[in-house]
Amino acid sequence: MRAHGATIVAPATPAGTGAIGVVRVSGPESRRWATRLAPPRLPPSGRPVLRLVRDAAGEPLDRGLVIFFRGPHSYTGEDLVEFHLHANPILLERLVEALVLLGGRPAEPGEFTRRAFVNGKIDLAQAEAVADLIEARDRAAARAALRSLDGEFSRRVHALDAALREARVCAEADLDFSDQEIDADLAEGLRRALTGARRVLEDLRRDGRRGENLRKEPRVLLLGRPNVGKSSLFNRLVGEERAIVTAVPGTTRDLLEADVLWEGVRVRLCDGAGLRTSDDAAEREGVARVRQEASRADLLVYVLDASTGWTEDDRRQYHLLERSRRLAVANKADLHPPPTEGEDGPVPAVSALRGEGLASLIATLRARLVLDPVAAGEEGVYLARRRHLSALDETADHLARARALAQEGGEADLLAEEIRWAQKPLAAILGEDADGRLLDDVFHRFCIGK
Ligand SMILES: Nc1nc2c(ncn2[C@@H]2O[C@H](COP(=O)(O)OP(=O)(O)O)[C@@H](O)[C@H]2O)c(=O)[nH]1
Ligand SMILES: [Mg+2]
Numbered sequence: 001m002r003a004h005g006a007t008i009v010a011p012a013t014p015a016g017t018g019a020i021g022v023v024r025v026s027g028p029e030s031r032r033w034a035t036r037l038a039p040p041r042l043p044p045s046g047r048p049v050l051r052l053v054r055d056a057a058g059e060p061l062d063r064g065l066v067i068f069f070r071g072p073h074s075y076t077g078e079d080l081v082e083f084h085l086h087a088n089p090i091l092l093e094r095l096v097e098a099l100v101l102l103g104g105r106p107a108e109p110g111e112f113t114r115r116a117f118v119n120g121k122i123d124l125a126q127a128e129a130v131a132d133l134i135e136a137r138d139r140a141a142a143r144a145a146l147r148s149l150d151g152e153f154s155r156r157v158h159a160l161d162a163a164l165r166e167a168r169v170c171a172e173a174d175l176d177f178s179d180q181e182i183d184a185d186l187a188e189g190l191r192r193a194l195t196g197a198r199r200v201l202e203d204l205r206r207d208g209r210r211g212e213n214l215r216k217e218p219r220v221l222l223l224g225r226p227n228v229g230k231s232s233l234f235n236r237l238v239g240e241e242r243a244i245v246t247a248v249p250g251t252t253r254d255l256l257e258a259d260v261l262w263e264g265v266r267v268r269l270c271d272g273a274g275l276r277t278s279d280d281a282a283e284r285e286g287v288a289r290v291r292q293e294a295s296r297a298d299l300l301v302y303v304l305d306a307s308t309g310w311t312e313d314d315r316r317q318y319h320l321l322e323r324s325r326r327l328a329v330a331n332k333a334d335l336h337p338p339p340t341e342g343e344d345g346p347v348p349a350v351s352a353l354r355g356e357g358l359a360s361l362i363a364t365l366r367a368r369l370v371l372d373p374v375a376a377g378e379e380g381v382y383l384a385r386r387r388h389l390s391a392l393d394e395t396a397d398h399l400a401r402a403r404a405l406a407q408e409g410g411e412a413d414l415l416a417e418e419i420r421w422a423q424k425p426l427a428a429i430l431g432e433d434a435d436g437r438l439l440d441d442v443f444h445r446f447c448i449g450k
Contacts, residue, residue, distance in 0.1 A: 219270060
């Protein structure tokens with residue numbers, strides 16, 4: 001299944017300067033052109049060689065590594081050459097131009113990976129995992145994407161398909177003897193295969209839903225009365241002076257957001273106006289924004305001022321927050337011994353001014369957000385896409401109907417048909433018989449050169 005299409009060319013590394021920039025050429029002419037631009041004959045597949053690389057007119061461009069990969073033992077599954085030059089956009093562009101002058105076509109977004117898919121190197125779920133790995137925003141997401149890329153997700157989809165196939169074989173065998181009594185062994189085999197399929201499917205859906213969460217960035221909102229030190233704490237956690245801090249209550253109006261990385265996991269922190277009623281229109285709008293953010297944040301950190309402890313106002317505000325999402329923190333612990341207990345248990349104490357207690361606060365926040373991948377039981381979790389989850393939902397619907405039919409001792413041909421419908425979405429996940437529109441949809445989201 002080699003694609004004998006055009007030979008395509010693109011830089012594989014981002015534009016900009018750096019130590020190494022890579023240009024990739026894939027297709028039947030790639031080796032011949034590489035030999036022309038970096039003579040003489042290239043060493044066997046996979047062996048790098050240091051060469052002077054020239055443009056089409058023979059003008060020297062740079063000295064760099066040239067690697068030839070013979071199809072199908074290449075990323076795309078067809079003959080492919082990589083040029084590793086010094087990363088200067090001018091050099092890389094000139095090399096791409098030279099290859100285009102020789103007859104190459106600039107690659108479309110995702111076209112290298114699309115060829116890998118078309119040539120059977122990877123299935124569609126793995127191709128999607130390439131994009132997910134490149135775009136993963138933190139360690140857990142990257143690990144989940146790598147698992148899919150390695151084919152773990154695809155193997156489980158195959159296993160589910162195999163269990164369904166087995167059930168269908170039983171149903172169809174039953175069909176052949178439909179004038180006789182239903183074979184007891186076949187009926188038992190059928191039930192067992194359907195139950196097995198359901199178990200695999202439910203595991204896949206559960207891990208997929210958990211994986212879907214890895215695409216979302218957890219949001220943490222700092223709340224509290226004006227002047228308790230929310231913005232100071234925000235700045236400390238972000239590591240820079242993002243929010244304006246003054247001794248004047250009501251300083252912060254806009255909702256400020258910043259990303260922090262906690263042991264490789266990305267979290268969105270938000271700071272906003274302190275909660276109070278105000279005559280000032282801008283401050284009122286600020287409070288409205290905080291309330292809106294509060295409705296969607298994953299964790300609401302209610303900041304107390306240690307020097308006042310829990311005020312009436314604090315208690316009232318805190319009570320309005322959903323118990324499962326709220327956490328009280330006592331700031332300004334340098335001024336006054338902080339309250340150690342709240343109604344939900346111990347209250348972490350910090351001093352944003354002195355930067356004390358932050359590590360332990362972050363540990364508490366991480367635990368509350370269940371950011372520890374091991375604690376979250378992340379093993380087996382894959383970075384599910386909507387497309388995968390709806391396909392699995394569809395399979396689940398048909399499988400449920402098939403099981404009901406089997407239970408009632410329904411007609412074998414209906415049953416076999418239902419199982420066939422349950423298998424169809426699985427083929428779609430893996431991209432079997434995928435139409436051009438689906439492939440365009442998947443690959444056009446890639447960048448050029450992937
Ligand atoms: N002593 C002390 N003062 C603090 C601490 N954190 C903030 N402040 C002061 O409290 C005042 C209000 O701080 P700010 O961060 O603007 O509070 P916000 O209104 O809740 O955002 C400023 O004068 C800060 O310097 C702290 O941990 N200890
Ligand atoms: Mg503030």
